[in-house]
Amino acid sequence: MYRKNKLEKKYMILIVVVIVAIVLGMITNIVRTERELSPIEKSIKDTVLLANKVVYAPIKFVKDKITEYQEKQDLYEKYKKLEKKVKETELINAERLELKKEVEDMKKTLELNHVLGESSYLNATVVNRNLGYWYNTITIDKGEKNGVKKDMAVIVSEGLVGKVIKTTAFNSTVKLLTSDDANNKISVKIQVGDQYVYGLLSGYNKKNRTFSIEGISTNMKIPKGSIVTTTGMGDIFPSGIMIGKVKSIKTDNFDLAKTVIVEGTVDYDDLNYVTVLKRKDETK
């Protein structure tokens, strides 16, 4: 009798362990960000977001008009600045052509996969932002029909916003660079004079609105204000997209490596329009 009870207890423990393993497995699958949406999910999402877009249209119109009015306030100052910039454009254009040639040569030498100059741009409007609180995502109104694919980089004029993680026919979900997600690490480089220091952009501080780059050697002297851009390694983000500027440098507790604090250039609170970087080979 005692032995039978002991055996039953063992079976019970085994069953509980199996159930816990299955539940954990299911939970992991439930929230997996790389999960491909099923055709039913895609069509429901597109339909509801279309309705959402229709409802939002008049509000957006008013919002845009208010922004337009605010921007018109200092129109003359902006005009003067632009006038100055236009004069510089020709010079920049000539430089650009020269640089493009240099990039082509260097790409062949370094065997780089993907650089910024090889991308074509697709503008999109943000439909909703960070619903679900934890995910730090935005939904944009361009999808597979517009050539958007998973893992494409999303930018604004100030710099990198994030990457596309899910697509439907007419919409896409973009994971922001500010996401807490443990998998959200990207390779970056800090420009120090003529040289680059490489590191991994690994965390976002919500309070200070800064990113941190870890694993920088203590031998390197990095001045404040140095520019941080993407490296182009890892096949997702093209090289040279602006992330931010160095704000401060901290040394870790063991004095082995530095942590660089970077102030982002993108205002994540003001994302109304973004640009998807489509690779040229994928636009053909």
Place this chain on the structure above:
Amino acid sequence: MTIVVVVLIFSFFLESIISNFIPLDTNLFVPLFTLISLIIIYPYFNGEKTNYLKVCAGIGFLYDVVFTDTLMMNLVLFVLLGLFICFLNQLFSNNVFSVILISVVIIFLYRVMEYGILCLSGLFAFHMERLWESIFSSLLLNLFYVSIVYLITDFFAKKYHIRKID
């Protein structure tokens, strides 16, 4: 039933629209209107729990598909919280103060369960501070919303003699 449909659709779309006006790093105004609308609509089911839970499941599924891209996580959470709303409504009478109190409990439970699942899956490392932050950031706007919508729906229910649990 018209009130139920109107409140659900209105809350669902408003949550999406309002997200465009709220800073991403906000510590005060995180909308959870869809979840909160489940508290408002419960009395209009007049004790028909099965139908109420079906609605919870349906709106949870839509929330999953449209907003969070998760697989049935919100469906399960909305049904569980629907059951809890049924239980709490048996303890309290239906007035604006009890609705606010139930909303606080539901927001707390939703955030704890959601964060628990996300941490269990390994997506985030657990930080108690982050959890509290998520709860407090969701209170102000949603409690304001639930009070306003409750008063409006209650006004119409009285005006058009719509039957509901009081």
